[in-house]
Amino acid sequence: MSIVWLIIIGAAAGFLATRLMKVETDIITTIGIGIAGALIGGLVLRALLAMMGMAAGLVGAVLGAMLLIWAWQSFQKK
Template structure:
């Protein structure tokens, strides 16, 4: 069940992050960005703020996805 929840939250976070940063990607890439962003952002927020809950996890997922997009644009896509 947590894996399915991670995919759903990751898909939503990836969708919002790609739209906020004006990146047009396919569905698989958007979901992957969201899932990895959720992992990165969730770990960062939990470590720094020591907060739990769905709302903070979702915010962390969006921030992590945006960080991943920025890193991709800065260092890989040229």
């Protein structure tokens, strides 16, 4: 997956994940969360990506971003 595609998918995933988890962040944080989530989701769901194609990449990126938001909120409250 190219870097440009990762940024595009990451931005979309970050936007979706922050909206699904009702988190208000600025655009840079949203994109950063999405890109990190795309990396996490890409590693975890690599087998799913091979079976389902690009749609699985978006699903994995959103799930990874949601996991990252959950962890961020958990550690931020302490």
